[in-house]
Amino acid sequence: MKHSSIKVRKTISTTLIYLILIIISIIWLIPVLWVVLTSFRQEPGAFTSNFIPEHWTLDNYRKLWTNTVYPFKDWFINTFWVACASCAISTFLTLSVAYVLSRLRFTFRKTYMNIALILGMFPGFMSMIAVYFILKAVGLTQNLWALVIQYSASAGLGFYIAKGFFDTIPRSLDEAAKIDGATNAQIFYHIIMPNSGPIVVYTALMAFIGPWNDFIFANVVMGDNYNKWTVAIGLYQMIQKNNIYNNFTQFNAGCVCIGVPIMILFFILQRFYVEGITGGAVKG
Amino acid sequence: MQNNTKKAKVPLTFKDKEAGSYFIMGFANFVNHQIGKGLLFLGIEIGYIIFMALKGVSLIQGLYTLGTKKEGWVTVPGEALPILQKGDNSMLFLIYGVAAVVITGLFILMYFINLSSARKLVSDRLEGKRPNSFKQDIKSLADERFHGTMLTLPVLGILFFTVLPIIFMILIAFTNYDSKHQVPGNLFHWVGLTNFANMLGANKILSGTFFHVLGWTFVWAFFATFSNYFLGIIVALMINKKEIRFKGMWRSILVTTIAIPQFISLLVMQNMFNLYGPINEFLVSLGFERVDFLTNNATNARIVVLLVNLWVGIPYTMLITSGILMNIPNELYESAKIDGASAVQIFFKITMPYVLFVTTPYLITQFIGNLNNFNVIFLLTGGAPTTTEYYQAGKTDLLVTWLYKLTVNNYEYNLASTIGIFCFIISATISLLTYHQSASYKSEGDFQ
Numbered sequence: 001m002k003h004s005s006i007k008v009r010k011t012i013s014t015t016l017i018y019l020i021l022i023i024i025s026i027i028w029l030i031p032v033l034w035v036v037l038t039s040f041r042q043e044p045g046a047f048t049s050n051f052i053p054e055h056w057t058l059d060n061y062r063k064l065w066t067n068t069v070y071p072f073k074d075w076f077i078n079t080f081w082v083a084c085a086s087c088a089i090s091t092f093l094t095l096s097v098a099y100v101l102s103r104l105r106f107t108f109r110k111t112y113m114n115i116a117l118i119l120g121m122f123p124g125f126m127s128m129i130a131v132y133f134i135l136k137a138v139g140l141t142q143n144l145w146a147l148v149i150q151y152s153a154s155a156g157l158g159f160y161i162a163k164g165f166f167d168t169i170p171r172s173l174d175e176a177a178k179i180d181g182a183t184n185a186q187i188f189y190h191i192i193m194p195n196s197g198p199i200v201v202y203t204a205l206m207a208f209i210g211p212w213n214d215f216i217f218a219n220v221v222m223g224d225n226y227n228k229w230t231v232a233i234g235l236y237q238m239i240q241k242n243n244i245y246n247n248f249t250q251f252n253a254g255c256v257c258i259g260v261p262i263m264i265l266f267f268i269l270q271r272f273y274v275e276g277i278t279g280g281a282v283k284g
Numbered sequence: 285m286q287n288n289t290k291k292a293k294v295p296l297t298f299k300d301k302e303a304g305s306y307f308i309m310g311f312a313n314f315v316n317h318q319i320g321k322g323l324l325f326l327g328i329e330i331g332y333i334i335f336m337a338l339k340g341v342s343l344i345q346g347l348y349t350l351g352t353k354k355e356g357w358v359t360v361p362g363e364a365l366p367i368l369q370k371g372d373n374s375m376l377f378l379i380y381g382v383a384a385v386v387i388t389g390l391f392i393l394m395y396f397i398n399l400s401s402a403r404k405l406v407s408d409r410l411e412g413k414r415p416n417s418f419k420q421d422i423k424s425l426a427d428e429r430f431h432g433t434m435l436t437l438p439v440l441g442i443l444f445f446t447v448l449p450i451i452f453m454i455l456i457a458f459t460n461y462d463s464k465h466q467v468p469g470n471l472f473h474w475v476g477l478t479n480f481a482n483m484l485g486a487n488k489i490l491s492g493t494f495f496h497v498l499g500w501t502f503v504w505a506f507f508a509t510f511s512n513y514f515l516g517i518i519v520a521l522m523i524n525k526k527e528i529r530f531k532g533m534w535r536s537i538l539v540t541t542i543a544i545p546q547f548i549s550l551l552v553m554q555n556m557f558n559l560y561g562p563i564n565e566f567l568v569s570l571g572f573e574r575v576d577f578l579t580n581n582a583t584n585a586r587i588v589v590l591l592v593n594l595w596v597g598i599p600y601t602m603l604i605t606s607g608i609l610m611n612i613p614n615e616l617y618e619s620a621k622i623d624g625a626s627a628v629q630i631f632f633k634i635t636m637p638y639v640l641f642v643t644t645p646y647l648i649t650q651f652i653g654n655l656n657n658f659n660v661i662f663l664l665t666g667g668a669p670t671t672t673e674y675y676q677a678g679k680t681d682l683l684v685t686w687l688y689k690l691t692v693n694n695y696e697y698n699l700a701s702t703i704g705i706f707c708f709i710i711s712a713t714i715s716l717l718t719y720h721q722s723a724s725y726k727s728e729g730d731f732q
Contacts, residue, residue: 014527021522025537028595031552032540034562047560093441096434104431112435119446121711123656123684126704127449129691130456133379134449153445156438184430213545216658216688232547236663239551248555255548266543267536 035259039252046239046248060253070247072254074227075234078144079212079258082230085148087208090155094203095196097155098162099188103174116157128220135221142225147218151211158206165199166192201272205265212262231258294407296399305402309395312402316409320418325398332391340384347381350374350459351471374461374472382452386443457701463694472698479702490699493674493686498706500586501682505654508593513647515594516601517639521631523602524609535606538599546596550663553592554578579668582679589680593660608642609635648718652711656684683707 355371
């Protein structure tokens with residue numbers, strides 16, 4: 001008798017959880033679905049009273065990629081280039097800093113880690129204007145290299161998660177290699193890196209997504225040179241008050257073009273993301 | 285570890301032949317036949333002296349005056365008409381002055397490295413060891429001094445693109461660099477603590493805005509952090525429950541939001557909550573009135589940013605806590621069940637303490653991240669609704685978005701820098717107080 005009442009209660013709670021999860025899923029998916037549907041909508045304008053488009057079309061995508069007023073194609077190429085370059089440079093820098101701090105012992109080590117912690121607490125764009133003037137002094141404003149330099153320059157500060165991960169790789173591996181006469185450089189390239197798949201992928205993923213998502217710094221550096229804009233600035237401008245009626249459906253098509261590749265990349269690499277975060281941040 | 289085994293430092297006295305290094309950098313290296321290294325040190329010294337003589341001194345002077353000549357028409361004796369005098373640029377005086385000070389700092393550092401290299405040569409000589417050759421020095425960069433090799437580039441990057449700008453912006457807070465003192469054409473000057481005084485009370489409108497925005501910043505950070513945290517854990521617990529199937533699918537649906545760039549999802553949200561957006565259309569079709577979510581009513585707007593922040597943030601907490609929850613030893617739960625603990629008791633006595641212990645550092649970073657959460661506010665409301673009570677800020681503006689507006693729209697660089705310093709003080713205090721107490725900081729050294 002008692003046994004069956006527990007069973008009933010369990011079924012009820014399970015059903016309830018399924019119900020909650022379904023509601024949550026709907027809430028989480030509706031905005032995404034709305035963007036996708038709107039990108040295929042023929043009627044212009046920002047808002048319609050119906051969720052599903054009355055007339056379907058691929059025109060928004062065609063217009064978006066051939067647009068000369070809003071050169072989305074150029075923005076896309078710019079963003080892709082900046083993201084790839086910063087990803088390559090800052091992944092290497094972050095991992096080397098993390099390795100050095102995790103494995104080697106030197107006088108400056110603890111100081112470096114404390115300084116990094118403090119620098120990380122300054123609001124990033126408090127110094128944005130100063131960076132802008134420095135870039136201007138060397139003639140790099142409105143130039144894509146400026147973005148690459150800025151995104152990679154702070155790579156030495158974001159070592160915490162990767163360091164946490166390296167800390168978990170047994171030191172006996174290094175010691176064995178040392179006995180065989182390996183230098184610290186060889187240990188880094190031939191032992192630590194090949195054993196750190198998840199964290200390499202995690203760091204690279206974050207270093208790639210960072211530039212894709214950056215709006216504010218790119219906005220300040222690029223100013224009105226719209227050929228050098230990144231998609232973040234471009235899409236933001238497309239739906240400012242004066243333009244929103246004509247551009248809204250194209251804006252959504254742009255969102256799909258930007259969001260879908262990142263989503264696919266993310267889902268393929270999700271395993272590494274989770275392993276990276278839990279391996280690095282949690283094993284404190 | 286190394287500190288314990290370190291030998292006592294050999295003093296470098298004037299009896300040693302290496303003592304010349306006190307005056308001529310690299311002297312000790314020359315007398316010990318380390319020509320390459322000696323030339324390097326000497327070159328640095330000569331370079332620095334030439335730099336100071338030609339430029340450095342006037343640059344540092346400029347840092348003191350910040351320029352004296354205004355741009356404008358001046359009458360020059362001998363000329364019939366006034367001529368346009370090119371003015372000083374206080375901004376460049378400040379940047380170059382700071383750069384000169386940093387270069388001096390680097391030089392002093394090199395000077396001490398030079399002395400310690402001399403000291404090493406003395407102790408090598410006393411022990412009868414041959415000094416390292418240049419080739420050996422280069423080789424050691426791949427091994428004993430690998431840290432030097434790997435850290436040089438990142439440290440330079442941090443120095444020029446993080447430290448230098450921060451110094452620079454801190455200094456701006458002590459000047460009157462606002463919309464009335466724009467360069468070129470006008471100069472700005474040191475004003476001491478005036479900006480801080482204005483912000484804290486001397487200027488009623490400004491300080492009123494500051495304290496209101498500060499208050500909302502804290503309220504926002506508190507609710508944004510903890511609502512995401514607890515709801516994220518609850519979602520993770522539900523998905524992790526044994527009876528629930530398709531775990532991967534539920535997680536993937538939530539993770540979709542992490543994968544979408546924030547500037548897209550937040551701009552889309554802004555449109556969804558628009559007065560004529562789909563949510564309002566839906567309300568109208570159900571027979572309700574339109575609600576102005578974002579632009580008119582402060583309470584509405586504040587609630588909406590917190591809700592949207594849940595949409596953005598819960599997946600992160602869910603991902604991280606899922607991993608932690610799987611690590612909790614099952615025996616704990618089983619013995620609790622045998623003792624007759626209820627689900628609620630188990631949650632508060634086992635799950636929460638465990639998760640809280642592991643995630644304290646994450647919670648601190650989240651809190652500070654939310655204090656400075658630019659994206660959610662700027663892309664969603666842009667600080668709206670605006671109000672005349674505030675100086676250039678809206679009801680949902682955080683200190684950081686206010687700072688941004690003051691900089692980009694109003695050119696009030698001095699006020700923006702002052703706010704930046706306050707942001708820093710707040711974040712630093714909170715994290716130093718909490719992080720240094722946490723287990724993960726204290727045990728960092730033990731882990732190896």
